Amino acid sequence: MVIVLVGDNKYQFVHKSCQEYYASQKIIFDIISWKPDIVTADNQQFQQQFEKHVQKLCVNHKLLNEELGIIQFIAERIHDINPIFVNLKSRLFRIIESSKNNKNVSIAAANAITILNSANVDMGYQNWNSIKIPYAILDCAFLEGTNFSNAILDHVHFRQSCLTKVNFTNASMSDTYFGEYAYLEGHSDAIKGIQFSPDGTKILSYSNDDTIRIWDTSSRKQLHVLYNLNEINAVQFSHDSSKIVSNSSENTIRIWDVLSGQQIQLLKGHSNQVNSVEFSSDDSKIVSCSKDKTVRIWDVSSEKETQLLSGHSGWVVNAKFSPDDSKIVSCSTDNSIRIWDVFSGTQLLLLEGHEDTVIGVQFIFNGSKIISYSDDKTVRIWDALTGQQLQLLEHTDDIHGIQLSPDGLNILSYSEDKTIRIWDLLSGKQLQVLEDNTSDLTTASFSLDGSKIVSGSGDGTIRLWDVSSGKQIQLLEGHLSYIFNVKFFPNEAKILSCSRDGTIRIWDISLERKVQLTGDYLDVITAVQFSPDGSKIVSSSGDKTIRLWDAQSGRQIQVFEGHSGSINGILFSPDGFKVASYSDDKTIRIWDVLSGKQLQLLEGHSNWVKKALFSSDSSKLVTRSLDEIRIWDISSGRQIQLLNTIPNTQLLSDGYRMLFLSDNTIKLWNILSNEQIQIFEGYTHYTNMIQISPNDSKFVLCSWDNILVCDISSGKQLFSYQASERVIDAIFSPDGNIIAICVDKIIELCDVLTGKQIQILNGHSDDIRGIKFSLDGSKIISYSDKTIRIWDISSGKQIQVLEGHNRNINCIHLSPDGSKLVSCSDDKTMRLWSSDNGKIVDVTETSVVNNIWKVGTQSVLSMKGSIWKDTKGLEDEQKMLVKQRGGIL
Numbered sequence: 001m002v003i004v005l006v007g008d009n010k011y012q013f014v015h016k017s018c019q020e021y022y023a024s025q026k027i028i029f030d031i032i033s034w035k036p037d038i039v040t041a042d043n044q045q046f047q048q049q050f051e052k053h054v055q056k057l058c059v060n061h062k063l064l065n066e067e068l069g070i071i072q073f074i075a076e077r078i079h080d081i082n083p084i085f086v087n088l089k090s091r092l093f094r095i096i097e098s099s100k101n102n103k104n105v106s107i108a109a110a111n112a113i114t115i116l117n118s119a120n121v122d123m124g125y126q127n128w129n130s131i132k133i134p135y136a137i138l139d140c141a142f143l144e145g146t147n148f149s150n151a152i153l154d155h156v157h158f159r160q161s162c163l164t165k166v167n168f169t170n171a172s173m174s175d176t177y178f179g180e181y182a183y184l185e186g187h188s189d190a191i192k193g194i195q196f197s198p199d200g201t202k203i204l205s206y207s208n209d210d211t212i213r214i215w216d217t218s219s220r221k222q223l224h225v226l227y228n229l230n231e232i233n234a235v236q237f238s239h240d241s242s243k244i245v246s247n248s249s250e251n252t253i254r255i256w257d258v259l260s261g262q263q264i265q266l267l268k269g270h271s272n273q274v275n276s277v278e279f280s281s282d283d284s285k286i287v288s289c290s291k292d293k294t295v296r297i298w299d300v301s302s303e304k305e306t307q308l309l310s311g312h313s314g315w316v317v318n319a320k321f322s323p324d325d326s327k328i329v330s331c332s333t334d335n336s337i338r339i340w341d342v343f344s345g346t347q348l349l350l351l352e353g354h355e356d357t358v359i360g361v362q363f364i365f366n367g368s369k370i371i372s373y374s375d376d377k378t379v380r381i382w383d384a385l386t387g388q389q390l391q392l393l394e395h396t397d398d399i400h401g402i403q404l405s406p407d408g409l410n411i412l413s414y415s416e417d418k419t420i421r422i423w424d425l426l427s428g429k430q431l432q433v434l435e436d437n438t439s440d441l442t443t444a445s446f447s448l449d450g451s452k453i454v455s456g457s458g459d460g461t462i463r464l465w466d467v468s469s470g471k472q473i474q475l476l477e478g479h480l481s482y483i484f485n486v487k488f489f490p491n492e493a494k495i496l497s498c499s500r501d502g503t504i505r506i507w508d509i510s511l512e513r514k515v516q517l518t519g520d521y522l523d524v525i526t527a528v529q530f531s532p533d534g535s536k537i538v539s540s541s542g543d544k545t546i547r548l549w550d551a552q553s554g555r556q557i558q559v560f561e562g563h564s565g566s567i568n569g570i571l572f573s574p575d576g577f578k579v580a581s582y583s584d585d586k587t588i589r590i591w592d593v594l595s596g597k598q599l600q601l602l603e604g605h606s607n608w609v610k611k612a613l614f615s616s617d618s619s620k621l622v623t624r625s626l627d628e629i630r631i632w633d634i635s636s637g638r639q640i641q642l643l644n645t646i647p648n649t650q651l652l653s654d655g656y657r658m659l660f661l662s663d664n665t666i667k668l669w670n671i672l673s674n675e676q677i678q679i680f681e682g683y684t685h686y687t688n689m690i691q692i693s694p695n696d697s698k699f700v701l702c703s704w705d706n707i708l709v710c711d712i713s714s715g716k717q718l719f720s721y722q723a724s725e726r727v728i729d730a731i732f733s734p735d736g737n738i739i740a741i742c743v744d745k746i747i748e749l750c751d752v753l754t755g756k757q758i759q760i761l762n763g764h765s766d767d768i769r770g771i772k773f774s775l776d777g778s779k780i781i782s783y784s785d786k787t788i789r790i791w792d793i794s795s796g797k798q799i800q801v802l803e804g805h806n807r808n809i810n811c812i813h814l815s816p817d818g819s820k821l822v823s824c825s826d827d828k829t830m831r832l833w834s835s836d837n838g839k840i841v842d843v844t845e846t847s848v849v850n851n852i853w854k855v856g857t858q859s860v861l862s863m864k865g866s867i868w869k870d871t872k873g874l875e876d877e878q879k880m881l882v883k884q885r886g887g888i889l
Helices: 016-032 043-054 068-078 088-098 103-118 876-884
Strands: 003-007 010-013 191-196 202-207 211-216 222-227 232-237 243-248 253-257 263-267 274-279 285-290 294-299 305-310 316-321 327-332 337-341 347-351 358-364 369-374 378-383 389-394 399-404 410-415 419-424 430-435 441-446 452-457 462-466 472-476 483-488 494-499 504-508 525-530 536-541 545-550 556-561 567-572 578-583 587-592 598-603 609-614 620-625 628-633 638-644 649-651 657-662 665-670 675-681 689-692 698-702 706-711 717-722 727-732 738-743 746-751 757-762 770-773 779-783 787-792 798-803 809-814 820-825 829-835 849-856
Touching (some): 043 088, 068 103, 191 494, 294 316, 358 399, 369 399, 419 441, 441 483, 452 483, 452 494, 525 829, 567 609, 587 620, 598 628, 706 727, 706 738, 727 770, 746 779, 770 809, 787 809
Antiparallel strands (some): 211 222, 253 263, 274 285, 378 389, 410 419, 419 430, 441 452, 567 578, 609 620, 620 628, 628 638, 657 665, 665 675, 787 798
């Protein structure tokens, strides 16, 4: 039963999902059942007839933004293999086209493009000049290269969309939503901390560039730059927001006037680095602590030191005033906490119990209790009058910080164990555990009403959490590195963050309804590889899954799940029937390509597995961890050989021979018989890396900036080469006659027979992450600064630059026939590339290399190369955002 009687001849659906299902079915069949009056093969005539009908479709009656369940139901039918839905996707594209000439179908067009986006359909390189789609939801949409010139895009959502090379010339974009704002520009190095002034009107930031900067909260404009003399360790506003106190590694404390930005006082006395400073509640005093093992109290008006508090036997890490300013609590590397009388300078209490350095300490409950946290993985609550320990709160790894809730009744702690824990301070009871299993938690903070928590991570991501449910609400991505600090705005639904990448970003976190994307690939893709016949692609991901894809369409075929640790590598067996994966969880798993089932779980390694190689007949697998090599029989899963090894080891292509460096010699070893085959002496200088040529005839030894190439059969040194900079990698061409050396941002090519440099390939703007030769050895493909570059070896020219990824590229792989290239990235997408005139390896400078398909949803808003000439309705701050993201105004 889907409907029930609720009154006289009145019925309603038992559940809203039933209503959404039937409404979506009505909309779908209304769209796909239409037929032209005159049967014609002419696409243009078909479109003209269809456009006349669009206005009558029920999808044009109401904007579906408030009916996201209906959008989801329709989006799922786009991927339905039932033939009845085969033309749904093309009809939705036709509806969008219809809006070019008829403003009365803008509702249908907005709904259609929102549905296509929800279905994760690639909408790149469309000619959508003059379309009208106001209020469409295009969050996370892939729109690269699309033409939106003269389009009506008012109120459209583009949160985390790929707008690379999109043309917005003369488009109307009033109230367009990007989900983030222009970042605060000024700092030239990692930003270590941010905070709002107590009155909320200003923002303070400090950086490794040795400056403190003051910004206006409302306008985001930089007001002052305060130049400190050395590394800044801590900065704080006075309670009346008129002053700033800072300390640095030069042992001094500086007081600054916020209005003028001028230094007004300099306090000297500490004999070593000052670790923390804080104003008293009336701003008349400052407390400081130092590596010199002292705590000092200063009178602000006279600049005099009024008390020297000595007693700690280690560095004093932190010191805080009590709420009434009568006491100070301090903590130290000596594992102790001490309470001091401000007026007499005497020590009142010694609190002992922590088993390692106490990192932070503060008064709570109006000064009656103290809370502390330590490198011993505990948070402790103490009675401030008796010194008695009242509560012990435990994490399973190092605690990075704590913060009180606004009402002072709860506290959050965040830890290396990838959890945020919320505790009741009176009972010590753990109220909630928020788990972030993807990255290291570096900072966390309560919202002003205590209902939410924002956290930052080492991988540059920011997460918003609901305190009552413990669920993650939003994931904010855009920072390129470690998050040092995140804060809620005082009176707006925004978040302020700072990072090692040198930017301060502002995020809109108003909880608007968003479409749910189907077919999502939700994590960083770490590796990709074609099957031997080129028909399939296997990928590994940060979510610990392995996925199998159809190479032609990008359709997901299988998901292999089971690893509990990061996946370090994946490979097809030579016959293409199996996939092997190996992981930090110390296991190797063998998967059946056809069924998706796990065939074998290979256990025995005592450390994470870093390499694997199939035998040529696919019957055996050789695996290597940090300290051992094991050989497995795949059919039985039985280990048939174990060999202890050392880090500088490479397996030859047959999987049975190993070359490794030991005791200043290179040894060639048969790992099946566990016997030495050959020994090469005199290689003491070359210890960092070993690489073997594809035909197993040569090997190269790499040190910091030197390489040595040797013949395997004779052990003869063929040549040595001094690189221009640090050697990142060195690989042989397929015939073994050329060696390519990655040196920071360039590739140096050398002739193996003569030892002479033959080419320098220069064009990347960042360190090269990897290179591959084409199978015929005529070209090199390199990847680095979010780009893939194809080089002609004979001329040394760069002939193609493939752009599209907006984060680091982790891996590329050529199909066996050289026709296609697959790439994967930290931006959570995988892309397939192909040339318009044949194979990737045959491209010329005039070839067009297209992105055939992509899977995944990119993680950040990208606008590189987008055109915004004469765009109407953009606010000044949005124009600044466009400029910062590489758009052309």
